[in-house]
Amino acid sequence: MDPKRLSSSSQQQVHLRISGKRTKREWKPLEDRSCTDLPWFLLFTVFCVGMGSICGLTIATGGAARLIFGYDSYGNTCGQRNEQIEGVRLSGLDHRDRKFVFFLDPCNIDIVQRKIKSMALCITLCPTEELTTYQDLKRFAMVNGSELCSYELAGHKYPGLPERFSKCPKLPVPPSKPLPVFNRCTPLDVSCYAKFAEAVVTFVSDNSVLHRLIAGVAASKEIIIGLCVLALVLSMILMVIIRYISAVLIWILTSLVVLGSLAGTSVLWWLYIDHRLYGNDTSTKVTKEVKEEVEVSRDSGQALLVYAVAATVFTIILLLLMLFMRKRVALTIALFHVAGKVFIHLPLLTLQPFVTFLALLLFWIYWILVLLFLGTTGNPVQNEETGLTEFRLTGPLQYLTWYHAVGLVWITEFILACQQMTVAGAVVTYYFTRDKNRLPVTPILSSVLRLFRYHLGTVAKGSFIITLVKIPRLILMYIHNQLKGKENACARCLLKTCICCLWCLEKCLNYLNQNAYAATAINSTSFCTSARDAFVILVENALRVATINAVGDFVLFLGKILIVTSTAFAGVLLLNYRQDYAEWLLPLIIVCLFSFLVAHCFLSIFEIVVDVLFLCFAIDTKYNDGTPGKEFFMDKALMEFVESSRRLERAVERGRSRVKEAVSEGAEMKPMAPGTSSA
Secondary structure, three states, rough: HHHHHHEEEEEEHHHHHOOOOOOOOOOOOOOOOOOOOOOHHHHHHHHHHEEEEEEEEHHOOOHHHHHHHHHOOOOOEOOEEEOOOOOOOOOOOEEOOOOEEEOOOOEEEEEEOEEEEEEEEEEEEOOOOOOHHHHHHHHHHHHHHHOOOOOOOOOOHHHHHHOOHHHHOOOOOOOOOEEEOEEEEEEHHHHHHHHHHOOOOHHOOHHHHHHHHHHHHHOOHHHHHHHHHHHHHHHHHHHHHHHHHHHHHHHHHHHHHHHHHHHHHHHHHHHHHHHHHHOOOOOOOOOOOOOOHHHHHHHHHHHHHHHHOOOOHHHHHHHHHHHHHHHHHHHHHHHHHHHHHHHHOOHHHHHHHHHHHHHHHHHHHHHHHHHHEEEEOEEEEOOOOOOOEEEOOHHHHHHHHHHHHHHHHHHHHHHHHHHHHHHHHHHHHHHHOOOHHHHOOHHHHHHHHHHHHHHHHHHOOOOOHHHHHHHHHHHHHHHHHOOOOOOHHHHHHHHHHHHHHHHHHHHHHHHHHHHHHHHHHHHHHOOHHHHHHHHHHHOHHHHHHHHHHHHHHHHHHHHHHHHHHHHHHHHHHHOOOOOOHHHHHHHHHHHHHHHHHHHHHHHHHHHHHHHHHHHHHHHHHHHHOOOOOOOOOHHHHHHHHHHHHHHHHHHHHHHHHHHHHHHHHHHHOOOOOOOOOOO
C-alpha cells in the first residue's frame, strides 16, 4: 500500500506495530458507531429461523390443529374431514359437524403424566344437563344428534347393547360446557378434579376451603387491582425519594449494620461468659445420667465460643472495611443522587420493565403454544396400556423439543440483555452529553435504534454465554430433583456444590455482561473487547465496586421490603373489613407477590443505571483531569466528590512532605560521631 494514502493515525498505528509497541486503549464516547459481532447476529438469526420452522412444522403436520380443535382416540381431528391412518380402525372419519371433544370418563386423570386416560370422541354438542341412565344417553342422541358412545354403536340401541359398559361414558355424565378456545367439553363441577388439585394444594380435600379462597379472590378483585397500582406508585416514589435522601438513608443503614454486628457479637460473648460462670456449677459426684447433661453443656459452650469468635472476626473485618471504604460510601451516595437525576431527565426509563415484561410474556406464550403443538405432532402410536391413539415425535424429530428448550433460555436472556443495552445506551448518552439541555428528544428511542442497527450481535453473544452456564445448572437441578431421596450423601453434596458454583458463575457473568454492554454503548466495540475493557476498569476500582454493590444492593433490597410491607399493610386494612381470614389470605398473598415483582423490576432498572454511571465515572476520571482539552463529563454531584477527594489527597501529601522535611532537618542537625575531627 502506498504510504502517501495512509492517514496520519494509520501511519502512527503502522509505526507502532513495526516498533513492537502496544497502543494505549483510547475511549471515544459516542464518536464512532459501527456494527459489532456480526457473525453472532447471523447465528442468532439462523437459530430464530429454526425456532420458527418448528412452529411451521407443527402447523403443516396438523399438530396445531389437533391441539386447538382436539382429536379423538382414533386419530381424527374434530371439526374437519380426516384421512385414513393405516392400522387404526375408525380413522379417516368426516367430523365437520362434530366440533367438540368429549371424554367418556373426564375424571380419570394421570397426575404423573398429566394426561386424561379416558377415551375421547368428537361430538356435536356437549351435555348441559346430568345424564344418569343409558336411556338418558339415547334421548340426548335422538334429540340433539350428539352420540356420546363410540362411533360404531347406534344411538337408539344404547340401553340394550352389551358394549355400553366399556364404550359409553361413565354414569352419571356430569353437565359440561366447551372451553372458549380449545373445544373440550369440561365438567362444570370441579370436584372430580380434586385428585389433581391435591397435587398442587394440599388442603384442597376440603372443597369448601377451595371455593372460599376462589370466592375471596373474585370478591376482592377491585381491591387487588388497586393494591397492585399502589405498589407501582410506591416504586416510582421510592426512586425519587432515594435521590433526595440518599446520603441520610445510606449512612443510617450502614450505621445500623455496624451497630447490629457489634451488638450481636457482644451478646454471643455475654452468653459464653455466662455459660462458663454458671453452666459448670455441678456437684463433685456425677452420676451416669448427669454425665450426658455435662457433655451437652460442654458442647454448647464450645459452640458458643465458635460463634462468638466467628462474629468477632466478622465484626473486625466489617469495621476495617468501613474504615477504608468510608470515602467510597460517599461515591455511592453521589451515584444514587445522579441516578435520580437520570430518571428525571429520562422518565421513559420507568417504562422499560413494562416493555421487557410484555416482550417476555408474548415470547413465553408463543413458546408454550409451540410446545403444546409439539405434544400433538408426530406419527400416530397406539398406547399399549389404554389402547388409545396418540401422536409422538420419533427418530431425529424427537430432538426438536430440546432445541425448543434451548431457545427458551437463549431468547429469554436475549430479551433481558436488550433491556440492559437499551438502558446502558440511554445512560451513556446522558452522561457524556456535556449540556444536558441538548440531549436527544427521545434518548431511549435513540438507544433502541442504535441497538437494532449496530449491536444485536453483541447482545446475542452475551446472552449465549449466559445460556451456556444456565442450561447445565438447570439440568443438574432436574437430576437432583429426580434423585431426591435416592442418592447418597456424597452425590447429593457434589450435585449441590456444582449447582452453587454454576449459579455464582452465572451471577458474575451477568454483572460482567452488563458492564460489557455499557462499554459497547460507549465505544461501539465488540463483546470481547468491551468485556475486557470493562473488566480492567472494574479491577482498577475493585474497592469502589465492592462498596457500591454491598451498600447499594442492601439499600435497594430494603426498598423492596419496604414496598412489599407497605402494600401488605394497606391490604390488611382494606381486606379486613370485607372478608374473614381464610378468604382474604389468598388475595393478600397475590398482592404481596405482585408488589415484590414490581419493586424488583423498578429497582433493578435503578441498579443498572447506578452500575452504568459508575463505569462512565471510572472512565471519565481515568482519562480526564479537568484541564483544558480534558474536561470532565460528570455531573455536579460527582464533581464535588472528585474535588473533595482531591482536597483530601492534597492534605495527605502536605502532611507527608512536612514529615519528610522534619526528618531531613533532623538528619542535617545530627551531631558528628565521636572520634572524628574537622580538617
